Amino acid sequence: MNLSKLKPRKLAFVKEIEKLSHNHHLINRLEAIGIIPNKPIMVLRQAWFGGPLHVRVGSTTEIAIRHQEAKIILLQSIE
Amino acid sequence: MNCHQPKTVGKNINPHKRVALLGMPNTGKSTFFNRLTGGNAFVGNWAGITVDLLQARVKIEDETTEFIDLPGIYDLNGFSEDEKVVQNFLEKFAVDLVIIIVNATQIDRQIRLVLQIKALGFPAILVLNMADEAKHYGVKIEVDELSQRLEIPTFLMSAKYGQNYQRVYEQIVKKIKENNYSFQINNLTDQLLKIGAVLPEKIDQILGGTVIMPSNFLKTFTFKVDSILLHPILGLPLFFLGMFLVFQIVWNIGLPSMDLMGNFTNFLQIYLLESLLKPFPLLIQDFIINGIWNGLATVASFIPLIVLFFIVMAILEDSGYLSRSAYLMDALMSQLGLDGRSFVLQMMGFGCNVPALMGTRIMRSQGLRLLTMLVITFSLCSARLQVFIFLIAATFPNQKGATVLFSLYILSFVAALVAAFLLKGQFKNKEPFVLELPPYRFPTLKQVINRGWGEVLHFLQRASGFIILGCVAVWFLTNLPLGTTGLDTFGGQLGNFLSPIMQPIGIDPYLTLSLLFGFIAKEVVVGAFPVIYGMDATNLSNYIGSTVTWVQAYSFCLFCLLYTPCLTTLATMFNESKSWKYTSFSVIFSFVFAWLVSFIFFQTASFFGFS
Numbered sequence: 001m002n003l004s005k006l007k008p009r010k011l012a013f014v015k016e017i018e019k020l021s022h023n024h025h026l027i028n029r030l031e032a033i034g035i036i037p038n039k040p041i042m043v044l045r046q047a048w049f050g051g052p053l054h055v056r057v058g059s060t061t062e063i064a065i066r067h068q069e070a071k072i073i074l075l076q077s078i079e
Numbered sequence: 080m081n082c083h084q085p086k087t088v089g090k091n092i093n094p095h096k097r098v099a100l101l102g103m104p105n106t107g108k109s110t111f112f113n114r115l116t117g118g119n120a121f122v123g124n125w126a127g128i129t130v131d132l133l134q135a136r137v138k139i140e141d142e143t144t145e146f147i148d149l150p151g152i153y154d155l156n157g158f159s160e161d162e163k164v165v166q167n168f169l170e171k172f173a174v175d176l177v178i179i180i181v182n183a184t185q186i187d188r189q190i191r192l193v194l195q196i197k198a199l200g201f202p203a204i205l206v207l208n209m210a211d212e213a214k215h216y217g218v219k220i221e222v223d224e225l226s227q228r229l230e231i232p233t234f235l236m237s238a239k240y241g242q243n244y245q246r247v248y249e250q251i252v253k254k255i256k257e258n259n260y261s262f263q264i265n266n267l268t269d270q271l272l273k274i275g276a277v278l279p280e281k282i283d284q285i286l287g288g289t290v291i292m293p294s295n296f297l298k299t300f301t302f303k304v305d306s307i308l309l310h311p312i313l314g315l316p317l318f319f320l321g322m323f324l325v326f327q328i329v330w331n332i333g334l335p336s337m338d339l340m341g342n343f344t345n346f347l348q349i350y351l352l353e354s355l356l357k358p359f360p361l362l363i364q365d366f367i368i369n370g371i372w373n374g375l376a377t378v379a380s381f382i383p384l385i386v387l388f389f390i391v392m393a394i395l396e397d398s399g400y401l402s403r404s405a406y407l408m409d410a411l412m413s414q415l416g417l418d419g420r421s422f423v424l425q426m427m428g429f430g431c432n433v434p435a436l437m438g439t440r441i442m443r444s445q446g447l448r449l450l451t452m453l454v455i456t457f458s459l460c461s462a463r464l465q466v467f468i469f470l471i472a473a474t475f476p477n478q479k480g481a482t483v484l485f486s487l488y489i490l491s492f493v494a495a496l497v498a499a500f501l502l503k504g505q506f507k508n509k510e511p512f513v514l515e516l517p518p519y520r521f522p523t524l525k526q527v528i529n530r531g532w533g534e535v536l537h538f539l540q541r542a543s544g545f546i547i548l549g550c551v552a553v554w555f556l557t558n559l560p561l562g563t564t565g566l567d568t569f570g571g572q573l574g575n576f577l578s579p580i581m582q583p584i585g586i587d588p589y590l591t592l593s594l595l596f597g598f599i600a601k602e603v604v605v606g607a608f609p610v611i612y613g614m615d616a617t618n619l620s621n622y623i624g625s626t627v628t629w630v631q632a633y634s635f636c637l638f639c640l641l642y643t644p645c646l647t648t649l650a651t652m653f654n655e656s657k658s659w660k661y662t663s664f665s666v667i668f669s670f671v672f673a674w675l676v677s678f679i680f681f682q683t684a685s686f687f688g689f690s
């Protein structure tokens with residue numbers, strides 16, 4: 001399960017950020033924005049034409065993030 | 080100083096005590112800086128308003144202290160240009176105190192940077208800013224306990240509204256007096272490696288029991304507004320509607336204000352200037368009145384409009400809507416090798432292209448940066464706005480004015496999109512897109528006035544330099560050789576010489592001459608009109624209305640919008656890109672592009688019999 005597949009308005013928790021080659025800058029940025037293990041995360045809405053996701057990280061940080069980048073944010077499975 | 084040592088702790092090596100403001104983007108560093116120093120740093124609700132160092136000196140208890148406003152930084156390891164500015168600063172300069180500014184409502188994540196700075200050993204004070212919002216959202220912080228755990232003096236404060244500011248100030252004064260050593264890091268990267276990553280356990284240990292965050296389902300004002308403004312279908316139409324209304328306002332308030340200003344300068348001319356000039360020979364009188372005064376008066380008549388325009392810009396930039404527009408436009412922009420931020424920077428370019436160009440420092444991919452800078456130069460800045468308003472008012476019926484103006488703004492976007500489409504193959508870009516969406520905010524009256532006033536000063540500076548220079552040059556060209564008039568003057572001949580290029584796009588030799596000088600600064604185009612025609616603004620407007628058709632005027636506007644950017648813009652493009660090749664490419668590309676667009680417009684319109 002990753003963030004790009006999460007249904008809007010469903011709360012999930014971050015498991016980890018997938019490490020790929022050459023993406024450590026992105027990982028740094030995501031961590032600085034608060035995307036770290038166990039953090040509650042929620043998709044609020046999606047822009048038209050496959051545009052970015054509007055995501056809430058924790059309770060007070062909101063970001064726009066493309067599907068491409070949302071894919072590497074892995075979530076804990078929700079039972 | 081020994082370069083092999085990772086850190087230097089020298090006994091007050093600075094001639095003045097140096098205090099740096101450090102923190103993540105958009106946390107209120109510049110707002111705080113302005114309060115501390117009485118400065119006029121740009122403030123805006125967008126991560127990346129400040130992209131360069133800003134310093135100011137103030138006397139604190141008879142001792143000169145230097146404050147530095149730094150760009151926001153997510154990460155001390157960051158790789159974008161604005162983050163490098165901070166890294167370079169920390170490596171090159173010793174500081175006596177670092178004030179870490181954190182957005183209190185986001186302390187759960189921003190604490191990371193605090194822990195990094197502490198681990199590096201900087202003498203620091205921690206300011207939890209935006210206390211007002213924290214209270215509003217229900218973020219609860221045990222400040223004293225937190226301060227003890229961090230071993231850093233910590234304060235909850237509101238830089239915008241001033242709450243608790245006095246206590247922070249006293250603490251700064253105290254610290255500056257106490258600290259008698261300066262701190263500098265010689266190799267930041269090595270030092271960061273040494274201290275290692277900030278572990279989540281460490282964060283929990285600090286925040287556990289000292290900070291309570293609100294529910295994840297918090298329904299704020301922003302949340303409610305977003306469900307309308309970011310609506311998948313309504314979002315974009317609302318954006319364009321808003322923009323249309325704004326230009327309706329600018330037109331309908333701005334135009335009458337110009338007449339008022341015009342009356343005022345007329346009054347000055349008749350009762351002051353002309354009597355002062357009486358004793359001088361006619362040629363001198365003509366030079367002063369037609370060469371300098373008329374040009375300046377015409378440009379000056381735009382001051383109230385410019386102030387109004389920047390008040391609107393200040394509200395827009397502080398609203399938080401800019402990041403939303405990036406969210407709305409990203410899908411389209413990504414198809415063109417750009418991203419949502421490029422769109423935002425284009426909107427910032429409505430004020431002036433220069434800060435928008437510098438704003439691209441937040442981008443890491445060089446390709447994305449260069450392409451974005453290129454399209455920013457098509458953004459309809461406030462100087463071009465003056466040219467267009469003048470021409471539209473002269474050649475179109477008044478009730479159509481706002482719509483015509485709006486169409487030029489839309490075309491400035493469209494031109495940028497087309498240019499990006501043509502060039503995206505040349506500028507490779509794989510930059511990820513992750514952008515903060517801050518809550519909606521509204522500027523205080525003081526912020527708005529500061530901005531308007533700053534712009535007036537900036538304008539007067541340009542007027543006294545570039546604009547006078549341009550007008551004087553135009554006057555000489557249109558009055559020499561002595562005794563000639565019209566197309567026989569040097570200026571006329573120059574215009575004539577260029578007419579094989581300019582005729583096909585409907586621009587006559589006189590107007591060509593104004594464009595030529597518009598290269599210095601776009602205001603010079605308006606300033607040059609009265610000089611070239613030898614009339615004051617009112618007569619000129621009537622005269623142009625009867626000799627230039629609306630098709631010609633619109634073609635002129637298109638050309639003026641897109642052709643070679645002004646000198647300052649070019650200098651900035653070179654500074655940011657450090658490449659002559661790129662800068663000259665931009666000049667040639669925009670010129671050819673402008674000509675083609677005007678040509679297609681003018682010939683099509685003429686073909687269908689409009690003229």
Ligand SMILES: Nc1nc2c(ncn2[C@@H]2O[C@H](COP(=O)(O)OP(=O)(O)OP(=O)(O)O)[C@@H](O)[C@H]2O)c(=O)[nH]1
Binds near residue numbers: 103107125150237
């Ligand atoms: N509610 C509230 N808003 C604030 C406060 N301080 C600053 N702001 C707002 O926060 C936004 C960012 O302020 P800036 O001073 O530009 O922030 P900055 O840290 O300099 O930002 P960058 O230069 O982009 O890193 C603006 O909209 C400010 O009006 C505060 O204490 N309370």
Ligand SMILES: [Mg+2]
Binds near residue numbers: 108110121128149
């Ligand atoms: Mg700033």
